[in-house]
Amino acid sequence: MVDQSLAVMLTIITAATPLLIAAMGELVVERSGVLNLGVEGMMVMGAVAGFAVAFLTGSTLLGVGAAIFAGVAMSALFGFLTLTLVANQVAAGLALTLLGLGLSGLIGEAFVGQPGVKMPTLFGIDALVPFSFILTAGVAYALFKTKIGLVIRAVGNSHNSAHALGYRVIALRYLSVMFGGACAGLAGGYLSLAYTPQWIENMTAGRGWIALALVVFASWRPLRALIGAYLFGAVSIMGFVVQSMGLGIPPQFLSALPYIVTIIALVIISGNKRLTQANTPACLAQSFVPDR
Amino acid sequence: MRLILEKRADRSPFFAIASPFLALLLTLIAGGLIFALRGINPLEGLYVYFIEPLTQLWSVEQLIVKAAPLVLIGVGLAVCYMANVWNIGAEGQLTMGAVCGSIAPVMFPEWQDPSVLVVMLIMGMIGGALYGAIPGLLKTRFNANEILTSLMLVYVAALFLDWLVRGPWRDPQGYNFPVTKTFAGWQLLPTFGGTIHLGALFALLACAALAFVMGKTLIGFEIKVTGNAPRAGRFAGFSRNRMVMLCFLLSGGLAGLAGICEVASVVGKLQPQISPGYGFAAIIVAFLGRLNPLGVLFAGLLLALSYIGGEAAQVTLGISDKIAKVFQGILLFFILSCDTLILYRIKFEMGRVGALKAAE
Numbered sequence: 001m002v003d004q005s006l007a008v009m010l011t012i013i014t015a016a017t018p019l020l021i022a023a024m025g026e027l028v029v030e031r032s033g034v035l036n037l038g039v040e041g042m043m044v045m046g047a048v049a050g051f052a053v054a055f056l057t058g059s060t061l062l063g064v065g066a067a068i069f070a071g072v073a074m075s076a077l078f079g080f081l082t083l084t085l086v087a088n089q090v091a092a093g094l095a096l097t098l099l100g101l102g103l104s105g106l107i108g109e110a111f112v113g114q115p116g117v118k119m120p121t122l123f124g125i126d127a128l129v130p131f132s133f134i135l136t137a138g139v140a141y142a143l144f145k146t147k148i149g150l151v152i153r154a155v156g157n158s159h160n161s162a163h164a165l166g167y168r169v170i171a172l173r174y175l176s177v178m179f180g181g182a183c184a185g186l187a188g189g190y191l192s193l194a195y196t197p198q199w200i201e202n203m204t205a206g207r208g209w210i211a212l213a214l215v216v217f218a219s220w221r222p223l224r225a226l227i228g229a230y231l232f233g234a235v236s237i238m239g240f241v242v243q244s245m246g247l248g249i250p251p252q253f254l255s256a257l258p259y260i261v262t263i264i265a266l267v268i269i270s271g272n273k274r275l276t277q278a279n280t281p282a283c284l285a286q287s288f289v290p291d292r
Numbered sequence: 293m294r295l296i297l298e299k300r301a302d303r304s305p306f307f308a309i310a311s312p313f314l315a316l317l318l319t320l321i322a323g324g325l326i327f328a329l330r331g332i333n334p335l336e337g338l339y340v341y342f343i344e345p346l347t348q349l350w351s352v353e354q355l356i357v358k359a360a361p362l363v364l365i366g367v368g369l370a371v372c373y374m375a376n377v378w379n380i381g382a383e384g385q386l387t388m389g390a391v392c393g394s395i396a397p398v399m400f401p402e403w404q405d406p407s408v409l410v411v412m413l414i415m416g417m418i419g420g421a422l423y424g425a426i427p428g429l430l431k432t433r434f435n436a437n438e439i440l441t442s443l444m445l446v447y448v449a450a451l452f453l454d455w456l457v458r459g460p461w462r463d464p465q466g467y468n469f470p471v472t473k474t475f476a477g478w479q480l481l482p483t484f485g486g487t488i489h490l491g492a493l494f495a496l497l498a499c500a501a502l503a504f505v506m507g508k509t510l511i512g513f514e515i516k517v518t519g520n521a522p523r524a525g526r527f528a529g530f531s532r533n534r535m536v537m538l539c540f541l542l543s544g545g546l547a548g549l550a551g552i553c554e555v556a557s558v559v560g561k562l563q564p565q566i567s568p569g570y571g572f573a574a575i576i577v578a579f580l581g582r583l584n585p586l587g588v589l590f591a592g593l594l595l596a597l598s599y600i601g602g603e604a605a606q607v608t609l610g611i612s613d614k615i616a617k618v619f620q621g622i623l624l625f626f627i628l629s630c631d632t633l634i635l636y637r638i639k640f641e642m643g644r645v646g647a648l649k650a651a652e
Contacts, residue, residue, distance in 0.1 A: 037439065081625065081628055081629060084295055084297075085297070085628075086297065086632060087629060087632060088628065090439065091579060091624075092625075092628055094575055095621060095624040095625045095628060098572060098575070098617070098620060098624060099618070099621025099622060099624070099625060100621070101617060101621075102615075102616075102619075102620065103617075103618050103621065106612055106615055106617075106618055109612050109614060205447075206443070209443050212440060213437075213440045213444075216437060216440070250459060252451040252452070252458075253455065255451050256448045256451040256452070259444040259445075259447045259448050260444075260448060262440070262444050263430070263441050263444050263445070266430075266436040266437060266440055266441060267430055267434045267436045267441075270434050270435045270437065271433075271434040271435065271436075276435075289299065289636075
């Protein structure tokens with residue numbers, strides 16, 4: 001019994017970690033006033049790149065590096081489109097997701113069914129789990145206790161004022177977007193190197209979108225995102241636990257649970273004006289063209 | 293060297309028309325590059341992918357068959373995006389339309405007269421519209437982000453369909469395959485001789501009707517104003533919430549119609565997978581068609597070509613048909629980039645000196 005609940009705890013942790021990492025990246029992006037809906041696309045590219053490199057070299061460390069690189073490359077594309085060319089951020093994010101899902105399917109075709117390389121673990125916990133906590137603390141500290149965090153939030157709340165004060169709005173947003181890309185890529189790499197060490201097409205299965213919902217759920221607060229990620233991790237694992245009890249609930253209903261819970265969570269949080277309006281970055285999803 | 297945007301005094305009428313074509317050209321160049329990377333002669337690759345399907349009658353028929361759902365969904369999404377309502381869950385609305393429309397033939401397989409087809413189509417539309425109404429309602433009542441809720445519902449719908457065809461609706465004589473009984477007779481859409489079915493006509497009618505509504509009626513004007521100038525819309529007394537619901541019901545209904553048309557023609561039964569991502573490709577159709585119902589018609593044909601070209605490339609060039617999704621993604625990227633040219637002039641500047649000179 002103890003062993004079993006310990007195993008459940010471990011699976012909850014591994015389910016929550018990619019959500020937490022991806023959400024933490026997107027949180028910084030949105031705090032800087034950019035809405036990147038391409039998390040799913042960046043994540044799935046990270047997953048395929050991480051798997052491919054780890055499979056070819058045998059090194060999960062190189063795999064993690066490749067996953068981060070893929071996420072950053074995708075986010076830079078998004079940055080060019082929305083920050084330099086001021087394209088609509090919602091549409092560009094969708095484009096990023098569609099492109100990522102397509103490209104990863106094409107690249108990953110050679111790796112379907114291949115045995116993966118699993119990240120080394122200590123007592124069932126891999127290095128990225130403690131890293132995700134450090135990341136959360138780091139983001140929380142950087143956003144609310146340092147000057148760079150203050151400037152990022154200023155850019156997100158009023159890009160015109162920040163620009164007038166001499167801050168380089170576009171450059172800061174590029175940095176934030178690429179940080180988000182690195183996190184999303186890493187989260188994807190976690191899926192294909194630790195969570196289920198193999199490559200399956202569309203293996204992110206909406207986790208990028210759940211991470212986006214988590215940011216809203218957390219009302220743009222890092223520590224709340226941590227709680228949210230573990231809540232969602234628990235919900236997605238609950239399905240398996242209930243199934244193993246053999247209550248005869250169709251597995252499809254249990255698989256649908258995380259998506260339904262996401263919707264319910266969004267409804268509860270969004271209906272609360274006090275929580276959302278106080279924290280929503282005022283310039284979220286607005287393009288900025290400096291007047292010269 | 294720096295890239296600088298300079299706002300035009302007015303929208304550029306030239307680029308408003310030229311930008312989709314420019315995007316297409318850039319996509320072709322990128323496609324050629326991908327072919328070259330895969331060791332295929334780019335010109336041959338592009339010929340097989342984009343030209344050859346147009347030279348044979350059967351593949352032109354296929355083109356129209358595949359364009360029908362893309363146009364039906366795309367034209368609804370175009371209206372949504374025009375109103376700044378972000379329905380990206382059309383794939384789920386398509387699924388639920390297919391499910392609701394299939395109630396009649398699955399429950400009453402013996403029902404064999406034209407009325408069953410009418411019931412199927414109407415139920416399909418209702419199913420899609422109601423499923424679309426969920427994110428609409430959550431948006432208007434609770435201010436929940438419609439992008440996220442509509443997308444989450446895509447996964448829920450797919451799992452629901454999966455459960456139906458593996459569980460209660462599975463054909464007992466289907467050798468345990470996860471499929472319903474095959475539809476027959478009046479449960480299938482009539483065709484125009486070959487494989488082109490009634491869905492193509494519905495797509496044309498939807499485009500014509502929405503072109504009229506958007507161009508000539510007050511409600512079309514209302515949609516455009518609430519989308520482009522929400523403040524002005526509020527002063528004019530246009531209800532934003534009503535608009536959101538209307539857009540979701542309309543686009544959901546059209547996606548549902550596309551779903552039941554697919555099931556009652558190409559697929560011929562319910563099964564776990566009924567669409568190769570039409571609901572998502574239709575997002576690209578809407579943008580490529582400049583959110584204009586008539587533009588959507590051409591964009592739908594082009595996206596259909598991307599599916600058929602992918603199949604052709606798989607057969608002739610031995611390259612995965614997954615390349616179709618890559619082309620679709622790249623195309624949307626270039627469309628969005630090229631649209632910048634409508635409102636801005638792009639200038640390249642050399643270093644800081646250039647910037648200083650410009651300031652003087």
